[in-house]
Structure formats: structure tokens, C-alpha cells
Amino acid sequence: MKSLINTILLVLVMGIMAFGQRSTITGKVTDTSKQTIVGASVVLKGTVRGVQTNTSGEYIIKGLKAGNYVAVISTVGMKSQETAVVLEENESKTLDFVLEEETYTLSDVQVTGSKGVKGNEHLAEVEGYSINASKKNEVIKLDNINANLAMNNSRQIFSRTPGISVWENDGSGVQLGVASRGLSPNRSWEFNTRMNGYDITPDPMGYPEAYYTPPMEVVDRIEIVRGASSLQYGSQFGGLMNFVLRKPDISTRFTVESQNTTGSNGLFSTFNYIGGTEGRLSYTAYYQKRMGNGWRENSRFDTDHAHLELSYAVSNKLKIGVEATYMMTEIQQAGGLTDAQFIQDSRQSVRARNWFSTPWCIPSVNAEYIFSPKTKLSLKAFSTIAERNSVGNVRAITEVDNLTAPRQVDRDFYTTIGSELRLLTDYKFLGKENTLATGLRYFRGHIDRKQQGRGTNGAGMDFDLSDGAYPRDLDFTNINQAAFFENIFRFNKKLLATLGARVENISSTMEGQFSLTNGNPTLLSPITRNRSFMIFGGGLEYHISPQTEFYSNISQAYRPVLISDLTPPATTDIIDENLQDARGYNFDFGYRGKVGNYLNFDVDYFYVNYNNRIGTITQTNAANQRYQFRTNLGRSVSQGFEGYVEFDPITAFFKKSKVGYLSVFASIAYIDAVYHDFATTSVVNGLVAEGNLAGKRVENAPRKINRFGVTYNKKGFSVTWQLSDIGKAYADASNTEAANAAATTGIIPAYTVQDLSASFKFLKHYNFKAGVNNLTDERYFTRRAGGYPGPGLMPADGRTFYVSGGVKF
Structure with missing residues (x-):
């Protein structure tokens, strides 16, 4: 590793010395009115x-x-312009450009100016x-929204x-919990969560929970591709969620930025950023400190985020880069409440000794090589060295925390x-x-899981x-190898089709x-679980006009067997030897x-078929003993x-x-998520009774998710009002109406x-x-937790x- 770092530094230094002796293109870009x-x-x-x-x-x-360029x-x-340029050795050439206005089609990223919808x-x-192409997707530009970015307010961001x-x-x-189309929001584990195109979760194939979320103040955009992303990115059913950080500023040698926020409950956040470009070298770095006491009792937090990115053009064809991200957290967990406690005072907490910490380090290197204007190659290599640490009382919330008793310690590495x-x-x-x-x-992931440790009584x-x-000390190793292709076939200017496939090999071992x-x-x-399989997908896109299109896509998806699926709750439980993804x-x-720059729209029908869902049933062995299978x-x-x-x-x-611009939006969804066939068992009067969840609504899946808002803009001023209207959901698959004493099952009311x-x-x-x-x-809640951070x-x-x-x- 040391020799590799030295080689990279040597290349950078030699390149910096070399480009100072080469040619330069400089100039100015204006519009037809000379602005x-x-x-x-x-x-x-x-x-x-x-x-x-x-x-x-x-x-x-x-x-x-020296050479010929375009x-x-x-x-x-x-309108874009292309101009041929001939450079001699050590020449400095000035090229000024005047651009004309143009209407963009949907084949380009949809963006707007200072007026109109944003x-x-x-x-x-x-x-x-x-x-x-042909996929349901969205790009959330953080500059386009008014939101509490210092606190990563998901309700506003999405x-x-x-x-x-x-x-x-x-x-x-710190922890993002979102999902779409009736899937579970638990730490966004139904999404393939990435940052700058590479993995940031502990293990996408074995433990895809998103314990790390980058500060939204440094995120340029969030790219969401629904389930059809499975061909190019693999699991999950929810699709891809990629946080794209702001890239080094290539318009200036040096820029510096500082954003400082304060607010309720002792909130303080400071975000500081530098970046720029000098010749072939681009750089950026940020540091964020965020701390506060939290809205509830016993919910103090103190987090640190840092990121460094360097990019260097080794030649006109080759660019290399390195990135490093680090996070340190110290979060007090207020724990859950019973329904009666929530009605009495939703800010209270009966857990004063529960803590959570997730040190996170993500280094990566990347390279890009341009063979020609039509062909290019990219390589990303990445790693995660991280922990998930918790200490506290995790028993039912109805049990009083004995302040002199030792706490339970659980740690993942x-x-x-x-x-x-x-x-x-x-x-x-x-x-x-056509495009291929x-x-x-x-990918190779290793999890060292240590649980049920006897901690201190502090x-x-x-x-x-x-x-x-x-008492529990488990090792989980996951190796994933995959190959994929996807192709665009363009039949004419209006119609195109996509077709693709992905081959997966997954090997999982736990001991x-x-x-x-x-x-x-x-x-x-x-x-040990070894499996290989192939998934397919295809789509169509038809342009009704330069700015409107129909799209359709069907793609197979999968969700790998997770570490939790392979961990029996008790030694008497049995895991199916043929357990499938x-x-x-x-x-x-x-x-x-x-329509123009005053109306944006996207309406769609979706259907998600989720087979082979994993669950537990009670069975009886040859000795007439019951066990969980x-x-x-x-x-x-x-x-x-x-x-x-x-609409504007x-x-x-x-x-x-002269009085400003108004933009009104509506984001609405009707989601019917139900079980069609899911076997269950229960013990009634000492006998095992079989049942089925057919017709029951999927847990944590509200049928109604509506959000509305109005934004007013005038010059540098902007204000947004937003209303979220969310339907009721159930906390368990049996659709229990009345909450149990521990508040882990029951209705999650509309709000x-x-x-x-x-x-x-x-x-x-x-x-x-x-x-x-x-x-x-x-006063509302969106979750009933069966375990941490509750129950x-x-x-x-x-x-x-x-x-x-x-x-x-």
C-alpha cells in the first residue's frame, strides 16, 4: 500500500511539472446579448x-x-457548439464562444433556470x-429545494x-430509513445504496442496512432508479439510490464555503468546504460537525463527517482519482414508548443508558479511460472499514430499567x-x-458479530x-461476482428498446x-450457501414529442439471503438447507x-412481484417436539x-x-401491497394450527403517500411550504389492530x-x-420497533x- 501511494504521488508531481510546459486554451463564453x-x-x-x-x-x-482537438x-x-482546435507546442490560444438558446428534449437531464419549475x-x-432509458427514475437536485439540509430531513428531501x-x-x-412501493424502510435496506457509484453499506449481499448517510449539504444530487436498476447494479427490489457528492469546482483554482446552523434543542452544525482545479489536478474536501440534545429526552447526538477527493488527468485519455470518507458518531437512544406513554408525553424516555455509535471509513480509488468519443472505460475500487456498536437495555419497554444493572453490549465489525x-x-x-x-x-464482505455481552452499569x-x-460470536463472509450487459436499440428518433441480463454468483458462509x-x-x-443465477430485463421508450415520452420496463430482481436469515433465534431453530434468495x-x-419550463410531470403504474419471501413456521419433529423452521x-x-x-x-x-414566480407541486401515490400466499403457523390449545397471510396488507406499507407544496421565488429569495399526508399502516404482517403491551405490534396511524x-x-x-x-x-409516529433502537x-x-x-x- 505504501509503495502504491508513493507511486501515485510521484505521478501527480511529475504531471504537475509537465503540464506547466504545455499548451493552453483560454477564453470566454457569452450569450447572444453578450451576457x-x-x-x-x-x-x-x-x-x-x-x-x-x-x-x-x-x-x-x-x-x-500539441495536436488536434474538438x-x-x-x-x-x-445550443451546444463544437469547434475544431489546432494547438502547437507551448501555444496559448484564446477561443471565445457565443451560445444561442435551445429547447431540450427528454434525452437530456431535465433542468430549469431561475424561473419556472425547479x-x-x-x-x-x-x-x-x-x-x-425506459426506466422509472428521478434526480433530486438539492439546490432546487428548500429543506433542513443540516439535519438531513428526509421528509423534505424526498x-x-x-x-x-x-x-x-x-x-x-445519521441513519436514513426510506423505501418505495410497499417495501420496508428499515435503514433503506431494500435499496442498493451507494455514494458516487460505489457501495457504502456493510454488505449489500448480506447486511444492506444504511448506517451511513452523507451530509446533504455536500450532496449535489440523489439519483433514484426504481427496480429496473437490478440489471446494472444488482439487488435490491427497491432499486438504486445513489448519493452524488459535489465534485471539485472546475471553474476556479480555489473556492471556500462555510454554512453554520443553529436551532431547537441545542442544535449546532458547521459545514466547511474547499475545492478547486489547478491544471490537471482537481480537489475537494469538507468537514461537518453536528451536535444537539434531540427533541426527546435522552436523545443527544454528536457526529463528525469528513471527506477528501483528488482527481488528476494523467493524460488527455486517462484520469485517476482517490476518495476517502470518515464518520464518527455518538448517539444516545431514547428507546421506545408504549401507546399509553406516547399519549401521555411523546417526548419522554424511559431509557437513559442506551447508546449507539457507528465509526465509518470508506476509501476508494477510480480511473477513467476514454478510448474514443464513442467508447470509454471506468474502474472503481472501494472498501468499507466500519463498526456498529450499541449498549443499553434492549428488553421490552414495559420492563423498568434497573440503573444499577449491567447493560447489554452488541458490536459488529x-x-x-x-x-x-x-x-x-x-x-x-x-x-x-445504439449503446452498450x-x-x-x-465484492467480498466480512462481518464479525459479537452480541449479548455483559457491559458496565454506567x-x-x-x-x-x-x-x-x-456469548454470541459469529463470522459471516460473503463473496459476490457478477457480470452484466444492457443495450439500447434505437429504431428511429422516437422509438427505442432496452435489453439486458445479469449473471450472479454468491457464496455465503457463517460460522x-x-x-x-x-x-x-x-x-x-x-x-454455506453457494448459488449462481441469471436475471433478465427489457424496456421500451416512445417519444410523443421532443419533451414527452411513454416508458415501460420489466426486470427481474432478487434479494439475497441475509445474515439475519441465517442466524437462528434459538439453538433449537432450524434453517432450511435449501433456503433461496x-x-x-x-x-x-x-x-x-x-411543457416549456412551467410544467413537469411523471405518472406511472407499477407492479412488484416478490417471490420466495423468507419466514418462520412451527413444525413437529419425529419425537413430537415443536421447533421453528x-x-x-x-x-x-x-x-x-x-x-x-x-406547475408554475x-x-x-x-x-x-416583476413580483416573482410561483411553483406548485403534488407528489401522490396509491400503493396496494398485500400478501398473496404466505404460510404461517401458531400454537392454539397446545396444537399447531396452520394459517395463511393471503389478503393481509404488507407491514409498514401505507396505501396513501401524498405530499403537496408551494414555492415562491423572487431574485435571491425562496420560500417553500409543504404538506405530507400519509395513510395508516400495520406494524406486523398479521395486521394486528390493537397494540400489544410492548407496543411492537398494532396500527401505525395516518398523519x-x-x-x-x-x-x-x-x-x-x-x-x-x-x-x-x-x-x-x-404528535405522530412512523414505526413500531421490535428491537433496537426500541423496542x-x-x-x-x-x-x-x-x-x-x-x-x-
């Missing part, structure tokens, strides 16, 4: 070299070899190294993305390494331009054991000590588009409609306005909650933000406020 264009892209076609214009509309590309200049809402966008048909359910029990903003190689190429077939995306993946965050070892009784260990027989498919049919039991189906529309009436009817956020940018470099979350101070009913935060000031130079 400077800020942020215009100036790229040398077929190379990795490119910059953006600065606040004066100027650009400079240094360190170029400069491509583009920006949103303007809501969700869509991914281009081909974006980076991925094919998105407000324009229809069908997204949100668990609101983590007041620290994650070590993963992975890589993905992707190739994208455009080619001609039967006279038509293909790639290879390797009240602080302390993960030391008071005596002995961990270790299950329990410790009177000093005698109970060892698990090593459990859950399999199924996603289907979408929709219509999306825009975990196996593939049944099937669920989620289907419904999703719709997003955003002032731009539509008056084109221009409505409002948010108000505003921002003001002034004097070019400064901003002021403020807002009120849960404007009417509603019990988990209240959402009541009314809170925040104010923030920022500066950027």
Missing part, C-alpha cells in the same frame, strides 16, 4: 479534459499536448456509464419523489472490499446508433465488557459460537415530460399508481414577472405534517436560511426550528 454565461461546460471531445466557466464567464484548460461548449437551455429531474437516456415512505425516528440525521469495471460504447447497427453498457463486479457510552466474553451457558459454548455448524420482478408503465414461505405483490406534477402558473401565463423553509442569497457570496419543521406540532413505539419529532448563515468565495 456572460456562468457554469458553461467546455470539454475536449474524446478526452477526460474539461472545465466550467467562472463567475466572469471565463475558462482555461492547461497542460495540453472543443464542445454546452450549458442548460443553450423540481425533480430525470436521468439522461445514457448518463456516465449507465443506461437509464417530498417530490412519489411513493417514498420515510421512517422518522432518527433525530440525529465490517470489513469489505470491492471493485466494478464498466464499459460504455456507442456503435452502429443496421444504420442506427457492460461490466464486471467483485450511564455513558461505554462498550467495554464488565466480565467474560461475548462461530451461538451461545455460552455456564462457560460451555454452543457452536453453530458452519452454514427472494426472487421476483418489477414492472413499470409511465408517461413523463415537460425458517424457509421460503410465500409471495407478496405491490401495485399502484405514482404521480408527480409541478406565472411563467405559463405571463412569461415574465399529516407541515414544513416551512426559506432561503435568501445576497451580495453574491452570502446566504441566510431558516425554517420550521412540523409547523403545527403534530416499542418510536415517536417522530414535534415542532423544531433552524436558522443558518453561509458564505462562499
Whole structure:
């Protein structure tokens, strides 16, 4: 590793010395009225070299070899230009460009200017190294929304993305719990969660829970591709959720930014960022400190996030980069409540000694090579070195916490390494331009799980054991190898089709000590699962006009057997030797588009078929003894409609306005998620009674997820009011109506909650933000937890406020 680092540094130093002696292209980009264009892209076609214009509309590309180039200049809402450039050795050439206005089609990313709608966008048909044509997808641009970004407020961030359910029990903003289409929001584990295109969860194949979420203040956009992403990215049924961080500023040598926020319950957040580009080298770094006491009692948090990114153009064809992300958390867990306690005082806590911490480190390296304007190659290698630590009383919330008794300590240690190689190429077939995306993946994850340790009887965050070892000490290893391809066939300018496949090989092994009784260990027989399979998918896209299109896609999906599925709750339980990954498919049919820059819309019907769902039934052995048997039991189906529309009436009817612009949005979803066949057993009067969940609603799946909002903009001022209207859900698959004493089952009632956020940018470099979350101070909850961070009913935060000031130079 040391020699590798030294080699990289040597290449960087030599490159920096070399580009100082090479040629340069510089110039300015304006529109037809001679107004400077800020942020215009100036790229040398077929190379990795490119910059953006600065606040004066100027650009400079240094360190170029002598030769022939094609400069491509583009920006949103303007016609692109291509200009041939011939450079001599050590020549400095000035090229100025004047761009004309243009209407964009849906094959490009949907973005808007200062007026008109500024809501969700869509991914281009081909974006980076991925094919998105015919797929249901959204792009959430964080700059386009008013929200409490310092606290990663998911309710506001995903407000324009229809069908997204949100668990609101983590007041620290660290753990994200979202899902779509009737799937479980538990730490977003039904999504394939990534950052900058690589994995950030402990193990996507064995433990896909999202304990790490990047600070939204540094996120440029969130890319969501529904279940059809399974071909290019693998599991899960929910699709891809990719956090794309802000890239190094390629318009200036150096930029610095600071955003500082304070608010209710002792909230303090400071976010500090630097970045820039000098010749071939681009860099960025940020640090965020976030702390507060939380809305509930015993919910203090203190988190630190840091990130460093370097990118270097070794040549005009090759670019390499390194990234490193680090997070440290100290979070007090308030625990759950009973229904009676919630009604009495939802801010109270009966757990004062529960703590949670997730140190997280994610290093990665990447390389990109451009063979030609039509073919390019990308390599990403990444790793996760992380922990999940908890200490506290995790027994039923009805049991009083004995403050002198030792607490339970549970610790996970994650070590993963992975890589993905992707190739994208455009080619001609039967006279038509087609696109192929293909790639290879390797991943190895190891989890060292230590549970049920006897901790100290203190009240602080302390993960030391008071005596002995961990009764449960398990090792879980997962190796995944995959290959995929997906192709766009363009029949004419209006119609295209996509077709693809993915081959998976997954090998999972678990072994270790299950329990410790009177000093005698109970060892698990090593459990190994090896499986190989192929999934397929295809889609169609038809452009009704340059700005509207029909899309449809059907893709198979799978959810691997998780570590929890292979861990028996008791030594007498038996795991099916033939336990299979859950399999199924996603289907979408929709219509999306825009009218001018004043109306955006996307409506669709979806169908998610989820086969081989894993569950536990009671069986009787030859000795007439009952035992729990975990196996593939049944099937669920989620289907419904999703719709997003955003409209700016002032731009539509008056084109221009001196009093500002108004944008109204509605994000609505009807989700019918039910079990069609799922065998169950129970013991009644000493006998095993068989049953079936057929017709029962899937747990944690509200049928109604509606969000509405209005945004007013005038120059640098913007304010957004938002209403969330969420239907009731059940906490368990049996659809229990009345809550049990421990509050782990029962109804999760419907609720409505409002948010108000505003921002003001002034004097070019400064901003002021403020807002009120849960404007009417509603009392509600979105989750009943059966274990950590409960157990019990988990209240959402009541009314809170925040104010923030920022500066950027």
C-alpha cells in the first residue's frame, strides 16, 4: 500500500511539472446579448479534459499536448457548439464562444433556470456509464429545494419523489430509513445504496442496512432508479439510490464555503468546504460537525463527517482519482414508548443508558479511460472499514430499567472490499446508433458479530465488557461476482428498446459460537450457501414529442439471503438447507415530460412481484417436539399508481414577472401491497394450527403517500411550504389492530405534517436560511420497533426550528 501511494504521488508531481510546459486554451463564453454565461461546460471531445466557466464567464484548460482537438461548449437551455482546435507546442490560444438558446428534449437531464419549475429531474437516456432509458427514475437536485439540509430531513428531501415512505425516528440525521412501493424502510435496506457509484453499506449481499448517510449539504444530487436498476447494479427490489457528492469546482483554482446552523434543542452544525482545479489536478474536501440534545429526552447526538477527493488527468485519455470518507458518531437512544406513554408525553424516555455509535471509513480509488468519443472505460475500487456498536437495555419497554444493572453490549465489525469495471460504447447497427453498457463486479464482505455481552452499569457510552466474553460470536463472509450487459436499440428518433441480463454468483458462509451457558459454548455448524443465477430485463421508450415520452420496463430482481436469515433465534431453530434468495420482478408503465419550463410531470403504474419471501413456521419433529423452521414461505405483490406534477402558473401565463414566480407541486401515490400466499403457523390449545397471510396488507406499507407544496421565488429569495399526508399502516404482517403491551405490534396511524423553509442569497457570496419543521406540532409516529433502537413505539419529532448563515468565495 505504501509503495502504491508513493507511486501515485510521484505521478501527480511529475504531471504537475509537465503540464506547466504545455499548451493552453483560454477564453470566454457569452450569450447572444453578450451576457456572460456562468457554469458553461467546455470539454475536449474524446478526452477526460474539461472545465466550467467562472463567475466572469471565463475558462482555461492547461497542460495540453500539441495536436488536434474538438472543443464542445454546452450549458442548460443553450445550443451546444463544437469547434475544431489546432494547438502547437507551448501555444496559448484564446477561443471565445457565443451560445444561442435551445429547447431540450427528454434525452437530456431535465433542468430549469431561475424561473419556472425547479423540481425533480430525470436521468439522461445514457448518463456516465449507465443506461437509464425506459426506466422509472428521478434526480433530486438539492439546490432546487428548500429543506433542513443540516439535519438531513428526509421528509423534505424526498417530498417530490412519489411513493417514498420515510421512517422518522432518527433525530440525529445519521441513519436514513426510506423505501418505495410497499417495501420496508428499515435503514433503506431494500435499496442498493451507494455514494458516487460505489457501495457504502456493510454488505449489500448480506447486511444492506444504511448506517451511513452523507451530509446533504455536500450532496449535489440523489439519483433514484426504481427496480429496473437490478440489471446494472444488482439487488435490491427497491432499486438504486445513489448519493452524488459535489465534485471539485472546475471553474476556479480555489473556492471556500462555510454554512453554520443553529436551532431547537441545542442544535449546532458547521459545514466547511474547499475545492478547486489547478491544471490537471482537481480537489475537494469538507468537514461537518453536528451536535444537539434531540427533541426527546435522552436523545443527544454528536457526529463528525469528513471527506477528501483528488482527481488528476494523467493524460488527455486517462484520469485517476482517490476518495476517502470518515464518520464518527455518538448517539444516545431514547428507546421506545408504549401507546399509553406516547399519549401521555411523546417526548419522554424511559431509557437513559442506551447508546449507539457507528465509526465509518470508506476509501476508494477510480480511473477513467476514454478510448474514443464513442467508447470509454471506468474502474472503481472501494472498501468499507466500519463498526456498529450499541449498549443499553434492549428488553421490552414495559420492563423498568434497573440503573444499577449491567447493560447489554452488541458490536459488529465490517470489513469489505470491492471493485466494478464498466464499459460504455456507442456503435452502429443496421444504420442506427445504439449503446452498450457492460461490466464486471467483485465484492467480498466480512462481518464479525459479537452480541449479548455483559457491559458496565454506567450511564455513558461505554462498550467495554464488565466480565467474560461475548456469548454470541459469529463470522459471516460473503463473496459476490457478477457480470452484466444492457443495450439500447434505437429504431428511429422516437422509438427505442432496452435489453439486458445479469449473471450472479454468491457464496455465503457463517460460522462461530451461538451461545455460552455456564462457560460451555454452543457452536453453530458452519452454514454455506453457494448459488449462481441469471436475471433478465427489457424496456421500451416512445417519444410523443421532443419533451414527452411513454416508458415501460420489466426486470427481474432478487434479494439475497441475509445474515439475519441465517442466524437462528434459538439453538433449537432450524434453517432450511435449501433456503433461496427472494426472487421476483418489477414492472413499470409511465408517461413523463415537460411543457416549456412551467410544467413537469411523471405518472406511472407499477407492479412488484416478490417471490420466495423468507419466514418462520412451527413444525413437529419425529419425537413430537415443536421447533421453528425458517424457509421460503410465500409471495407478496405491490401495485399502484405514482404521480408527480409541478406547475408554475406565472411563467405559463405571463412569461415574465416583476413580483416573482410561483411553483406548485403534488407528489401522490396509491400503493396496494398485500400478501398473496404466505404460510404461517401458531400454537392454539397446545396444537399447531396452520394459517395463511393471503389478503393481509404488507407491514409498514401505507396505501396513501401524498405530499403537496408551494414555492415562491423572487431574485435571491425562496420560500417553500409543504404538506405530507400519509395513510395508516400495520406494524406486523398479521395486521394486528390493537397494540400489544410492548407496543411492537398494532396500527401505525395516518398523519399529516407541515414544513416551512426559506432561503435568501445576497451580495453574491452570502446566504441566510431558516425554517420550521412540523409547523403545527403534530404528535405522530412512523414505526413500531421490535428491537433496537426500541423496542416499542418510536415517536417522530414535534415542532423544531433552524436558522443558518453561509458564505462562499
